[in-house]
Amino acid sequence: xxxxxxxxxxxxxxxxxxxxxxxxxxxxxxxxxxxxxxxxxxxxxxxxxxxxxxxxxxxxxxxxxxxxxxxxxxxxxxxxxxxxxxxxxxxxxxxxxxxxxxxxxxxxxxxxxxxxxxxxxxxxxxxxxxxxxxxxxxxxxxxxxxxxxxxxxxxxxxxxxxxxxxxxxxxxxxxxxxxxxxxxxxxxxxxxxxxxxxxxxxxxxxxxxxxxxxxxxxxxxxxxxxxxxxxxxxxxxxxxxxxxxxxxxxxxxxxxxxxxxxxxxxxxxxxxxxxxxxxxxxxxxxxxxxxxxxxxxxxxxxxxxxxxxxxxxxxxxxxxxxxxxxxxxxxxxxxxxxxxxxxxxxxxxxxxxxxxxxxxxxxxxxxx
Numbered sequence: 001x002x003x004x005x006x007x008x009x010x011x012x013x014x015x016x017x018x019x020x021x022x023x024x025x026x027x028x029x030x031x032x033x034x035x036x037x038x039x040x041x042x043x044x045x046x047x048x049x050x051x052x053x054x055x056x057x058x059x060x061x062x063x064x065x066x067x068x069x070x071x072x073x074x075x076x077x078x079x080x081x082x083x084x085x086x087x088x089x090x091x092x093x094x095x096x097x098x099x100x101x102x103x104x105x106x107x108x109x110x111x112x113x114x115x116x117x118x119x120x121x122x123x124x125x126x127x128x129x130x131x132x133x134x135x136x137x138x139x140x141x142x143x144x145x146x147x148x149x150x151x152x153x154x155x156x157x158x159x160x161x162x163x164x165x166x167x168x169x170x171x172x173x174x175x176x177x178x179x180x181x182x183x184x185x186x187x188x189x190x191x192x193x194x195x196x197x198x199x200x201x202x203x204x205x206x207x208x209x210x211x212x213x214x215x216x217x218x219x220x221x222x223x224x225x226x227x228x229x230x231x232x233x234x235x236x237x238x239x240x241x242x243x244x245x246x247x248x249x250x251x252x253x254x255x256x257x258x259x260x261x262x263x264x265x266x267x268x269x270x271x272x273x274x275x276x277x278x279x280x281x282x283x284x285x286x287x288x289x290x291x292x293x294x295x296x297x298x299x300x301x302x303x304x305x306x307x308x309x310x311x312x313x314x315x316x317x318x319x320x321x322x323x324x325x326x327x328x329x330x331x332x333x334x335x336x337x338x339x340x341x342x343x344x345x346x347x348x349x350x351x352x353x354x355x356x357x358x359x360x361x362x363x364x365x366x367x368x
Contacts, residue, residue, distance in 0.1 A: 266358025
């Protein structure tokens with residue numbers, strides 16, 4: 001028995017891995033510009049960083065993330081072509097928060113069994129989203145873990161690197177009294193809170209292959225709506241001459257929900273009350289909350305409820321920013337105004353994930 005055959009008998013099929021690489025190669029190469037060296041399949045991805053010599057003080061930004069238990073739904077209905085976009089969004093849309101333009105990304109897929117077509121479908125989704133956000137997919141790894149993961153189980157993760165000029169970094173230090181917060185709409189659940197989603201669906205006695213009139217289609221397909229990609233348009237927004245310096249901070253609304261994520265990018269002492277009446281959460285949130293027998297307010301720390309990103313902007317140019325975002329296909333609206341006046345912060349969210357930031361509270365009732 002050859003070495004490959006012996007390994008296959010233990011549950012690892014290296015030939016299947018090679019087939020998967022061949023199937024995904026064209027999609028990966030489509031993300032490569034002249035900065036990417038060596039093509040696909042090397043031990044390390046290579047990226048020519050000569051462009052950074054044009055920066056006065058280049059700051060590298062990096063982020064890593066996964067998709068969470070949303071992958072369980074993809075596995076349940078055997079649909080794997082959108083989960084890659086979720087991965088790219090969770091990673092690259094964190095980098096734009098500091099004003100950085102993404103340069104390159106790598107991915108990691110752990111699975112119980114390599115099914116070449118499935119792996120290729122996942123990576124093709126990653127590559128397509130990378131191309132849309134201007135990110136080179138310079139490498140990755142598919143690891144087969146028989147005995148640790150079931151034959152049809154997998155998980156995905158990724159990491160990306162971007163760059164920003166030091167004096168153009170965004171963040172709390174730029175935020176001022178009177179700045180306006182602009183909400184940018186989400187496409188739905190994105191990739192957070194899916195453990196709760198799965199619990200709600202199970203408690204309803206629904207399977208992901210069932211059709212639900214309330215959800216408006218096959219349950220799993222509705223829940224796999226991919227995460228909106230913000231990076232491409234927001235990189236262009238920051239480069240727009242007429243709006244130069246208008247944006248002071250971004251916040252990506254992911255795990256932790258609305259208030260906590262916005263509070264992370266506000267300076268200590270700054271606060272804002274967000275009027276729930278300024279927007280109407282997507283139907284998916286209303287239906288799931290109804291299934292759970294709860295109100296939308298109780299899910300604010302778990303789901304984005306229709307806001308995928310915040311922009312904190314100069315008050316005098318807030319209307320121009322909203323107009324620009326709308327023209328770029330990102331529905332947006334003014335959510336409120338930042339204040340640094342002294343007040344009692346009882347009932348406010350203050351910072352999150354180790355950041356001692358500003359304070360945010362949601363008030364009022366959601367629009368119908």
